[in-house]
Amino acid sequence: MGPITAERRQLTNLAYRLLGSLADAEDAVQETYARWYAMSEQQQEAIESPGAWLTTVAGRICLDVLGSARVRRERYVGEWVPEPLPDSARWIGGDPADLVTLDETVGMAFLVVLDSMTPAERVAFVLHDVFCHSFAEVAEIVGRTPAACRQLASSARRRIRALQASAVPAGQRVEIVRDFKKAWEAKDIGALIGLLDPAATAVADGGGQASTVLRPIVGSEQIARYAIDIVTWVPGMTILESTVNGEPGLIAQQGGVTVTVIAFDIADGRIRRMWAVRNPDKLRPWTAAR
Numbered sequence: 001m002g003p004i005t006a007e008r009r010q011l012t013n014l015a016y017r018l019l020g021s022l023a024d025a026e027d028a029v030q031e032t033y034a035r036w037y038a039m040s041e042q043q044q045e046a047i048e049s050p051g052a053w054l055t056t057v058a059g060r061i062c063l064d065v066l067g068s069a070r071v072r073r074e075r076y077v078g079e080w081v082p083e084p085l086p087d088s089a090r091w092i093g094g095d096p097a098d099l100v101t102l103d104e105t106v107g108m109a110f111l112v113v114l115d116s117m118t119p120a121e122r123v124a125f126v127l128h129d130v131f132c133h134s135f136a137e138v139a140e141i142v143g144r145t146p147a148a149c150r151q152l153a154s155s156a157r158r159r160i161r162a163l164q165a166s167a168v169p170a171g172q173r174v175e176i177v178r179d180f181k182k183a184w185e186a187k188d189i190g191a192l193i194g195l196l197d198p199a200a201t202a203v204a205d206g207g208g209q210a211s212t213v214l215r216p217i218v219g220s221e222q223i224a225r226y227a228i229d230i231v232t233w234v235p236g237m238t239i240l241e242s243t244v245n246g247e248p249g250l251i252a253q254q255g256g257v258t259v260t261v262i263a264f265d266i267a268d269g270r271i272r273r274m275w276a277v278r279n280p281d282k283l284r285p286w287t288a289a290r
Helices: 005-019 022-037 041-045 050-075 108-115 119-130 135-142 146-165 170-185 189-195 220-233 280-287
Strands: 196-205 238-244 247-254 257-267 270-277
Touching (some): 005 050, 005 108, 050 119, 189 196, 257 280
16 A cells, blocks of 8 residues: 555545545545546645645545535535444455544534534644644634634634533443333333433434434423334334443444444433434445445
8 A cells, every 4th residue: 555545544534534525535535636637747746744745635625515414404404414334343344444533523413413514614623623733724624724724713613612511331331222222122102201311312324315303302201202203103112222422322224234324423321412323325335245
C-alpha cells in the first residue's frame, strides 16, 4: 500500500463523522482521490504533505456535501437518521465499513448532535476536537479565520458536553438494552414502560422505502405500545443483541436478513432516545453480514 492509499482509513473516519453516512463518506473519499490523481506528477511532487492535502480536500468536499444535504433532507421521506455501522465481526464486506474506528465519536447520540450543528460548526469541531488539527488548518478548510473556527468549535463543544454529562457506564447500557429486548419479546408493556424515560423519543428512518412511522413517537407508554404492535404485526421477527456504532443495540431480522437496526441513548438508568433505521440503503453493511 502506497503512502497515498494508506490515508484512506483516516479519510473515511473523517468523512463518516462529518457526514453521518457511509455511502456519502465513500463518495467523498473517492472524489478526494480523483482530484489527487487528476494532477500531474510534477504537481503531486510539489505538495509538501500529501496527507494534509488529502485531508484539506476531503474536508472541503464534506463541507459542500453538508450544505447540499440540507436541501436533500427537505425532500427525504420521514425522519433522517445517521447510517448505523456494525462491528467488524458482523461486517464481511471488508471496505469501507471496517475502515471506521468505532469509538464514542461515532455513537448514534453523538452523530445526532453533530447533525444538529451548522456545517461549519461540525467541520470545525470534528477536525479540531476529534482529529486534533490546529485551528489554522481548520480555517483553511472552512474558509474562515482561526479565531472564528475556535468559536465554532467552542459552540459545538457545549452541545457535546451536555450529552456526555449524562453518560451511563457501558455495562449498565448492555443490561438495559438486554432487558428491553426481553420485555419486547415477552410483550410486557409494564416492563417496557419502566425501562423508558417518561419523555422518551423514538425516531424511525424508512426513507420512503420501508414502512415505518414518519414522525417521532414521544412518551414511554406510546413507544411501548408501538413496539408491542410491531411484534404482533410481524410474525417470525427475530430480535438480536448487537453492537451499533460501537454501542449496545438491537437488530431485527426476518428470514435471516437484517431489516431494522436500533440504537439507544441511555441516561440516568433509562432509555431516553431510540433510533430505528429501516431504510435498506442504510443497511448495506448489515445485510452483507454473517
